[in-house]
Amino acid sequence: MVTFRILPVIENRVLGPYTLLRIKDRNMHKEAKCGQFVMVGFPSSLDPFLLRPLSFLSIAEDSFSLLIKKKGRGTEKLSELSVGDELKILGPLGRYIIPPKSGILIAGGIGIAPLYYQSLWMSHGILFYGAKRKRDILFSKDFESRGFTVKTITEEERGTVADLVRENLEILEGQQIFICGPDAMIKALKDIIGGYTKQAFVYMERRMGCGLGGCKSCAVKTDSGYKLVCQDGPVFPLKEVSYD
């Protein structure tokens, strides 16, 4: 069930270049499924006006966590919240997915957040993970302790996650693949992995207005016309997403 509620922040922790916000809520673990997201905003504030779409990083019985990257005024303000501050939360939103027991995750930067959440539903797999700097790489040990093989790459050292995938193409054969990262990365991966699996999926991000399919803002170009991240996604088959 989708709800709109005011909920308190119970933890704000710096995690590499990001901020982890934990929000107190005993209902989300009963409602949310893999692949979904929430819209987050500031109570009694008209500025910033819009709620922000954010992926779950994890959900516990008493709380859920979000990973924030400072990108603009909204995320700046979110990362400065103190314990006890309140947030407007609309969700869970979007279509859920049924994750495979094992598969391949490909993350770029903050794109690790929804894939981390998805990995909690899986028993093992392989994570390809790229970031700008070494200190941006999070959760490697955590993934390994849960049966994942982790392969990382950073731009300051060697290259992008697309380079990493290109070096390991034979691993992709026949596997289910889930991708989350910037558009340039998705576009590069679409060209690289198309021939190796028919089962590649991508978590998409777009500027969003309502989160409920009302405003038609969060359009993603696909082979069959525009689709909405909030209603048709956020997870799309990679082959459908068009960058032409």
Added chain:
Amino acid sequence: MIDLSVNFAGLKLKNPVILASGVWDLPYTKIIDFKKLGGVIYKGLSLMPREGNPPPRITEIPCGVINSIGLANKGIKVFNREVLPELKELGTEVFLNIFGESIEEFSKISSLIRDVSGIEVNISCPNVEKGGVYFGRDPETAYQVTKAVCENTDLPVIVKLTPAASDIVVVAEACQEAGACAITAVNTFPGLVIDIDSGKPLFERVVGGVSGPAIKPLALYKVYEVSSNVGIPVIGSGGIGNYEDVLEYFFAGATAIQLGSVIFTNPLAPIEIIDNITKYAKEKGYSNLKEIRRCVDG
């Protein structure tokens, strides 16, 4: 018991709070109890399906948003088949916002509309190449479009106007003369956002439509201008965020109001506003909306 009902265009709405076109769709039934609303206006429908504009389509401004959606919709035929049956079950008055690129298109689409409470004619969208704001800036074209719609339907016809008309009163008068039974004032204000990284407009079509609390005083003045000068009811729209804003619109002359982008920041705002108008009336000892309005009419 406070009676919030309003009458216009031969209709009785249970209260004056209408959900504006373009901000909601059926998934909102998961969060809003539509039976409590005075009415809803379904997003701009055209004769043929429209893809809409390339993303980005929305961004935030201080106290509001600017959009460039481009009237993405499935077209009236698919709507009649797939969406209309569900709208009829909402338990509130349903209006359809319609859009055409020519007067002929307006005539055709009007003749295909059925089983709703009324039509809202969109001659005010800033996000399209033809029609929209280009029709609503010119009183003569506004007259022709309104007349074409009225000749092709027996339903009440409301015309939604653009604040970009050089004289909105003249446009409103033309719509009244052509047979409109109410005016919605106003659609979004044309505006611009530049992406400072590229130095170029954020939206591919350059212009966008500005809405939200940022435009409230601007829209409110348009409502005042129109309602002071035309005889048909005015439905006020623009930046309403709470019940105090609704009262301002009433006192500016609006018969009913529409809520738009506020539901992006608070999807429960429509219900909260209805509850708060009721509470306000109770505290002041008014039993209906007429009494609220009368307190300023003297």
